[in-house]
Amino acid sequence: MSEFTIKINGSETKATKDQTILNLLTDSPEQVPHVCYHPSLGPIETCDTCIVKVNGEFVRACSTTLKDGDEIDTNSDEVKEAQVIGMDRILFNHELYCTVCDYNNGGCEVHNTVKEMKINHQSIPFDHKPYEKDNSNPFYRYDPDQCILCGRCVEACQDVQVTETLSIDWERDRPRVIWDKDVPINESSCVSCGHCSTVCPCNAMMEKGMEGEAGYMTGINRETLRPMIEITKSVETGYGSILAISDMEAAMREQKIKKTKTVCTYCGVGCSFDVWTKGRKILKVDPQIEAPANGISTCIKGKFGWDFVNSEERLTKPLIRDGDSFREASWDEAYNLIASKFTEIKEQYGSQALTFISSSKCTNEESYLMQKLARGVIGTNNIDNCSRYCQTPATMGLFRTVGHGGDSGTIKDIEKSELVIVIGSNTSESHPVLATRVKRSHKLHNQKLIVADLRKHEMADRADMFIQPRAGSDLVWLSAVTKYILDQGWADYDFLQKHVNGLDTFNENLEKFTLDYAEKATGLSQDTLIQLAETISQSKSVCVLWAMGVTQHMGGSDTSTAISNMLLVTGNYGRPGVGSYPLRGHNNVQGASDFGSMPDRLPSYERVADVKVRSKYEQAWGVKIPEEPGLNNHEMVQGIHDGNVKAMYLKGEDMGIVDSNINHVHAAYKKLDFFVVQDLFLTRTAQFADVVLPASPSLEKEGTFTNTERRIQRLYQVMEPLGDSKPDWEIIRDIANRLGAGWDYTHPSDIMAEAAQLAPLFAGVSYERLEGYKSLQWPVAEDGTDTPILFTDGFPFEDKKARLYPVDWTEPKEFGEEYDIHVNNGRLLEHFHEGNMTYQSKGITSKTPNTFLEVSHELAKERGLKDGTLVRLSSPYGSVKVQCLITDRVKGKEVYLPMNDSGEAAINLLTSSYSDKDTDTPAYKETSAKLEILKEEGVNPLPKTNFRYGNPQPQVGVGVEKKWARKDYIFPGDVVEKEREQHG
Amino acid sequence: MAKAIKNIHKLSLSEEEKRSNDLREVEDALIENKAAILQTLEIMNHMQDKGLLALLNGLFGQGDKVLNIAVKAIDKPENTNTLKNLLLLLGTLGIINVKQLEPFLLKINAGIARVADYKDTEEKTSYFDLVRSLKDPEINKAITILMQFLKGMGQDTEPYEKTTQDTPEKRVNQTKDKTLE
Structure with missing residues (x-):
């Protein structure tokens, strides 16, 4: 400069x-x-x-x-x-x-x-x-x-x-x-x-x-x-x-008025802001310029969606099943019952009969404690978390190719990238604040935007290139484009030579992905594929953003791998403005896995199977850790059906709604000998429990969350826990102590201090270094140096080189010809997931009172559907009843069922138990159904006050030139000069 | 075989238990704040004696109404003017330098005392007397002081005024002179 x-x-x-x-x-x-x-x-x-x-x-x-x-x-x-x-x-x-x-x-x-x-x-x-x-x-x-x-x-x-x-x-x-x-x-x-x-x-x-x-x-x-x-x-x-x-x-x-910094508990963007409170009353959410992920930005949920904290429906006392109803009980009674049941089951059936599910809504410290309880107190690796339902395949794809399972850079890198590719992600609704950065760069700074999706959502609307490959065929076009780039000699050979292994085997495997083959498999024209290859190879920096549209398939891990392969071939790793960004769905999806709530990995993704790693933890905890990896969520449900799993302790996850094929999951719950659920509300899942423990949400506790950028941020306590509810870490600690663990954590910082000593990725993480709006992006060296951009010094493998990992296409599951409607599913901007928290907001509920089925004009015409028509969708696994909304966001026989319902329209009544072959993540997106009309006439399920009916008026800025052009406007400088002239 | 249930039997405390819990809480608070509470009671006793409690009770009980009436009463030209004058006077008091004023006031006082003695005098002063009296050191001093005072009074004090509307130029001056601080 x-x-x-x-x-x-x-x-x-x-x-x-x-x-x-x-x-x-x-x-x-x-x-x-x-x-x-x-x-x-x-x-x-x-x-x-x-x-x-x-x-x-x-x-x-x-x-x-x-x-x-x-x-x-x-x-x-x-x-x-x-x-x-x-x-x-x-x-x-x-x-x-x-x-x-x-x-x-x-x-x-x-x-x-x-x-x-x-x-x-x-x-x-x-x-x-x-x-x-x-x-x-x-x-x-x-x-x-x-x-x-x-x-x-x-x-x-x-x-x-x-x-x-x-x-x-x-x-x-x-x-x-x-x-x-x-x-x-x-x-x-x-x-x-x-x-x-x-x-x-x-x-x-x-x-x-x-x-x-x-x-x-x-x-x-x-x-x-x-x-x-x-x-x-x-x-x-x-x-x-x-x-x-x-x-x-x-x-x-x-x-x-109390002003407390917190981190948002909704999606994985990790917005932080001050919350202004007067007692338990929330006056406003006040974002700060220095907030590292979001600055002044928020979405409707983070800014206004906090009513659930003071909801009348919050659980305030432990509940114990007593015949046909629950009764409120004291903590002592609940703890004693849990301790005695866990011990009894462990003695009778062994440790492997107990299972633990951690939450991606809870803090890193709580994830750490939950896996420590499973491994160190009960003696089982049967511990998992809900990233199994979303981004585990992405983590797998990245482990295979680049070695770290997280976003390559920061949101700022996405912002400054020359080309952003969004695959299977409704970013502006699922990661609203992150999407704003793409929308801004695209609108003002010539960023190019390619969107691959089934639905024509907002990002697709804005894209320079919007492609609609056949559902579940992303791996094919990605591989074909990669092959074409290599064939044309457009690859970054310098990068490949210096930093990447396995090009030859990879090339061989790519042979089958010709343009011709890809055209047939994906429905995209060869011209489109060539145009994609040209745009990608000509861009100096490329970021790929992907989400559930990629991962929730039987080949989810493979498609994630294909994305990473393409980025390696084009040299888009290890510098500012490039890389892979598997957008994390919940506030702490990243952290839940980072801190060891995985059946095969300890904190920092160190393998349970590794004897050196195990002995490190065994020494620190003074216990023996089983060497066999445990069961994942999916296997736990199967284990219950098979009679091997007898007890489950689940926190902060309405698994009975968000897991796929929920009829199957509910049937499993019924077979459990003992089921403990810890949550804010009596969720659908909690209704099956023997003991329900009242937990405190983020505003009522301290801890840290890790966002999609691998950014660890502190949350401070805004208000006291409601009633007798308690922060999850306290509950887990108390249960462990009833089982004789002798844990003496008095504050979440004690837990982080222990984790930082054991987990290499977090070596330099401490509460002091995270004070206020300060944050750290892992890996964090002991001296506190963090890593906003990964791979600038090579990849975390022995020779520091990344690996091209050959993958093949797994064709999506077909349910049979009679199931002719493809049922896409996902989130809405204003509701979070099944809506347990967001329906508590009167404002949100007034604008979006229930879910609805998005139906295309073509299908509406063919079947005689109107706004408000009540239909039944049936798959081989169950059926839902829902009202239609005719829209051009979907096309043909593809419908979209948002997941914000926990009753008769819950999408997972339809989904199957098929899953990603490598990680067992349910193939939610491979769902089809048949459609029948139940009642032709009905009220439109989406009120007229919903923003989707709006009529935006794009312009750049405020149009100050129009102000200056007004007859009554004179520039103050001119006024002064004129006066001076008059007065000499 | 645990089916999904939604019923919750609330842990209901009997009236007696609730009462004793509440009492216990109040008792604890009393003991923790013993000194402050005893003193508060004393103050309240005094307030009761002076009828203040009843007054406050009426005021708080009908808070919105009272405030409304008060505000409406104040919101009349003559009353707002009183307030305005008060505020202006307060402001003016602030700029008087009492230290400088004190000797001057003492002198005025002495003058008044003398005048009081002479209030009904028949004595007359001729021009000649006037000129001659300049030689009287006391009178000469008084005249000198008065002349200085008149000079000061003639100075431009407009920028210091709070009651007149100001023009941009004047504001610039105020800003530069920091007269608003």
Whole structure:
């Protein structure tokens, strides 16, 4: 970066190319005021308060970059005058009643700038705008009267979240923010991600949880509030004293509002943010710029989906099965019963009759303890977690080829990649915040986007190239494209030679994947395949993102391997902006496996079968660990049916809904001698239990989560556990101690300290190094050096070289000709999984009250289906009843059944027990069914207030040029110059 | 053979048990905060004596109504003006330098005392007397002080005013002079 010298108010200082004046001045004592500028949004240029003079010209400091020799004036009278004019125009749009404003919490940028500029009165008085408040959305509201038209919300909606709903209508007499083509918020395409309320510098766009709650005097009745505002205004002797009082009041609020950093408990993106609480009441979720994965971003669930924490349905006491019902019991009684039953079963049938299932919603520490309980106390490797249902095949594919089972880089690498390929992932709904980075780079920075999917979801809509290969045929086109690249000599031979083994055998195996063969198998034309090969090989950096559309097949591990092979052949590993990204589904899918809740691996993925590894743990724990790998989830269910498994201890997983072929799973539960389930609610799974233990969710405990980037982040306790519920780690510890373990952990940091000593990947992980918003991406060396980008020093094999791993296509399962409807399934943006947590949110439930079956126009026409028609889908394994929604997101005889139902429409009533041949991950995506109409007429299952009906209005930014083009707009610099001329 | 069940029999405490649990909790709190509670009781006794408790009871009991009435009463021009004047006066008091004012006030006091003695005097002062009295050191000193005072009064103090609307230029001055701090 080239440095040069400039002058600020006469004194010399250094600046760098491409640096803006505002940027330079934030680190200097010569500050300029600013309101619309936000570090995460960049210059918006609407507020005109940061005006300075450069070489005698008035310019906006936020958007002007520096040149060698520039002379900047930030404090002459003219400059100050111009800035004041900018601020005056803001105050014309915004009434200062700070003390009775819910946004007066020290962070209001209008308040702070008025104070900083020492403005005492306004020369243009405030004037109401002729619009009502929009209260229609359940989560936030817009008050046009307070809106300063800075456009931050529009910038965030258009260019960060890229839902493209908000704009400012600059054409009106009094401009305002509008949704879509000016409809109420709740009838627009708004996905309630919360970006707008997060970035709003004042109280115009505000979370409803804050209203009437934040201040000491903000809860006052409306009819009293208005005269109070009038009084404050009419007695004011200048803003100075008003601001002093409101500052005092803001300081007092610190006493009653608690702000705690936590990590989101929904998907694997790993958003972190502050939660504002008053007792158990959640006022708002406040994302921070320094949050490493998400910055200011959130989705509807992370920003607004926390009602479940205070739900009436939460379990608050242990439950013990007593005949035909549960009865509440004391912890003592529950613990004693568990201890005696576990001991009894172990004595009678041996340790292998007991099984343990850990949760990907729980913390790393809890995963570690659960496997330690299984291995170190009971003496079995029968421990697994729910990544078995999603991403274990991806981990397998990566182990085979590159040696580490995690994303190659960070979300920032995805953001800056030249080409992003999304395969079998509905990213904008399943990993919303991560998707925003792709959408932004694609919209603004020429990133290319290829999407391979059955459904035409949002990412597909935006893609430069959208391909729809036949279901389950991804391995074929990936292999054919890889072969074509090699055949054309487009591969990265330098990379292959230096860093990769096995090219010859791999080449031989590729022989069969000709374009001709691929065309027949996938339905993609040869031209398309060639175009894919060209685009991929011509791009300097490629990231592949994939999810359940790849892994939940009988050849899921193989397809994941094929992706990694393709990346190796094109040299897309081991540097910024490239690599493989198997997007992790739950908040801690990555961590649950990382910390050893796997039947064949100890923490850090060290093999149970390895005697050296075992002896390390045996020494540390003072026990004997069985050398035989244990059962995975799938085998456990089979084991129950076979009579070998007698007991199960399962936490934080509604396996009875999310496992495939649930009729089969339920039948197994019924056969268990003893079943312990630990959860927040009496889930479908818990209904089969003998003992149900009330656990605490993330907001009620401490610990760490590891996101899809391998990033370990700390969560802090926001509130006390509800009722007698307890954090999972305490429960596991107590059970272990009842069984004579003698564990003395008093805080999750004790557990992490132990794990860090034993597991090489986490050697340098400690709670101190993770304080606040700090994070570490594994592997973490003992000195605390972490690894944002993997493989920069070679691959973790003995010769540091990656391996091309030949794979063949496993054709997807057909259920037979009568089952002619292909049933795709997956998530929705607004509900998490089966919906145990998200249905507790009234707001979410009002917008999406139930699941629905997406049906194509073709199928609707053929079978006479309408919105609301009730149908039955039947597979050989069971049937569901669900209402139809006709949409162009699906085509032909492919339907989509979102998984947010735990009743008659639960998708896993249809799915089979077929699974990935290498990892036993259920082949959820290989499901077909026959369809019959039960009731032709019905109410549309998706309310009109759902964002899917919206009508987005894409544009770049806020369109400030339209503001400047208004007849009544004069640049403050020009106003000042004109005045000076007149006065000579 | 455990089938799925949803019924939960809540662990119901008898009225008696609940009561004794609650009492125990209150008792614990009392003991933990003994000193503070005893003192609070004393304060409350005083408040009871002065009728303050009844007043507060009425105020809190009808909080919204009372506040509404109060706010509406205040929200009248004459009342808001009183508040405004009070705030202005408070602000003005803040800028008076009492240390400098004290000797001046003492002198005024002495003057007043003297005037009080002479209040009904028949004595008259001619021009000549006036000029001659300049030689009187006490009178000369008083005149000198008054002249200085008049000079100060003539200075421009507009930027320090809080009650007038300001123009951008004036704000610039305020900002530069830091008169708002």
